[in-house]
Amino acid sequence: MKKINRIAILTSGGDAPGMNAAIRSVILAAHHYHIDVIGFYHGFNGLICKENINQTKCLSLVDTSNIIQRGGTILKSARCPEMQTEQGLKQAAKTLNNNEIEALIVIGGDGSFNGLIELKNYWHGQLIGIPGTIDNDLDGTDFTIGFATAVNTAIEAIDKIRDTADAFERIFIVELMGRHSGHITFNVGIACGAEQVLSFENFSIDDKEAKLQQLADEINTAQENRHSSYIIVIAENLWPGGAMELAKELRQKANVDCTACVLGHIQRGGSPVPKDRLLATKMGVAAVQAIIEGEHCIMIAEQNNTMCHINLAEAVKHHKVVNQQLVEAQENILALTAQNQY
Numbered sequence: 001m002k003k004i005n006r007i008a009i010l011t012s013g014g015d016a017p018g019m020n021a022a023i024r025s026v027i028l029a030a031h032h033y034h035i036d037v038i039g040f041y042h043g044f045n046g047l048i049c050k051e052n053i054n055q056t057k058c059l060s061l062v063d064t065s066n067i068i069q070r071g072g073t074i075l076k077s078a079r080c081p082e083m084q085t086e087q088g089l090k091q092a093a094k095t096l097n098n099n100e101i102e103a104l105i106v107i108g109g110d111g112s113f114n115g116l117i118e119l120k121n122y123w124h125g126q127l128i129g130i131p132g133t134i135d136n137d138l139d140g141t142d143f144t145i146g147f148a149t150a151v152n153t154a155i156e157a158i159d160k161i162r163d164t165a166d167a168f169e170r171i172f173i174v175e176l177m178g179r180h181s182g183h184i185t186f187n188v189g190i191a192c193g194a195e196q197v198l199s200f201e202n203f204s205i206d207d208k209e210a211k212l213q214q215l216a217d218e219i220n221t222a223q224e225n226r227h228s229s230y231i232i233v234i235a236e237n238l239w240p241g242g243a244m245e246l247a248k249e250l251r252q253k254a255n256v257d258c259t260a261c262v263l264g265h266i267q268r269g270g271s272p273v274p275k276d277r278l279l280a281t282k283m284g285v286a287a288v289q290a291i292i293e294g295e296h297c298i299m300i301a302e303q304n305n306t307m308c309h310i311n312l313a314e315a316v317k318h319h320k321v322v323n324q325q326l327v328e329a330q331e332n333i334l335a336l337t338a339q340n341q342y
């Protein structure tokens with residue numbers, strides 16, 4: 001075990017419900033091991049000190065009150081282009097040294113972890129990542145903090161859309177977040193009983209016009225038979241122009257009357273569900289313990305309910321795929337059933 005006196009923590013990139021629970025857990029665990037925790041504000045911007053802006057706070061037990069249930073992040077989050085320059089990385093290293101920081105914990109996604117991988121070349125303290133992103137797109141961990149809440153939020157929203165869609169026997173196209181991964185879209189689509197799930201895992205628009213016609217045919221067949229609501233969930237960045245454009249094209253080119261709804265940032269907010277609070281709490285404790293164990297350049301992960309460490313370079317490879325059983329069930333059984341007469 002290493003004797004550590006002072007560590008730092010920041011939240012970076014897209015915020016995710018459960019980031020506060022992770023901050024709380026880090027502070028509590030550090031207090032247990034008699035380690036000071038310095039919080040840096042606004043993502044990596046906190047390390048690129050700008051004059052007249054107080055970017056740090058010594059975090060104490062007082063800061064852990066009443067935050068486990070709150071979405072967002074008490075340390076604020078941001079993107080930070082300067083971190084992608086040599087000057088920015090040197091400045092970040094200098095700030096950490098000036099504050100006598102021995103280890104830095106970053107709660108964020110793949111971009112933030114790429115920042116840590118770069119920072120390794122300029123700073124010799126320990127670098128630890130905690131996976132906090134609604135997208136669930138980090139390798140080596142079954143889930144990231146925030147994913148379960150985002151899925152829950154989207155399901156609740158689409159259940160409500162279903163009510164009005166059913167009342168009017170109407171067709172909706174609902175766009176979900178995930179950047180370039182389909183974890184949210186697939187899980188939400190299946191849990192909502194969406195008639196169509198369009199995501200990177202099962203759909204490509206190599207022949208856009210043919211795909212549009214096929215979609216229109218499937219919708220029309222289903223509606224002729226069922227006279228019911230019809231919900232398509234679609235991953236953001238899949239169709240050029242997104243759900244709005246797809247709805248417009250279906251209306252204009254195939255005479256299908258449909259309404260688009262982009263759920264957007266509602267998916268990032270709200271109180272974390274129990275699963276995220278527990279995951280964040282376990283990961284916060286594990287991060288502090290990893291520092292004491294002398295770990296460096298790793299992400300805290302959970303596999304099959306067991307905490308483990310993943311090399312940061314491995315965590316950002318984007319090899320994690322959506323559960324294949326879900327994809328196959330949707331493709332071979334659920335989608336076909338939804339389109340049949342019943």
Ligand SMILES: Nc1ncnc2c1ncn2[C@@H]1O[C@H](COP(=O)(O)OP(=O)(O)O)[C@@H](O)[C@H]1O
Pocket residue numbers: 012013014044078079080081082083084085108109110111112113114115116118133
């Ligand atoms: N290659 C990189 N080198 C240094 N810093 C990076 C790099 N990629 C991303 N970052 C930093 O991480 C921040 C967050 O990344 P971003 O992709 O926006 O979010 P997330 O961490 O949620 O994936 C960026 O604004 C930037 O400061």
Ligand SMILES: O=P(O)(O)OC[C@H]1O[C@](O)(COP(=O)(O)O)[C@@H](O)[C@@H]1O
Pocket residue numbers: 013014015108109110111132133134135177178179236268
């Ligand atoms: O809030 P912004 O900057 O528009 O970013 C939106 C993106 O952030 C996310 O909500 C979260 O992504 P990250 O965790 O990688 O930042 C994505 O799902 C979405 O594509």
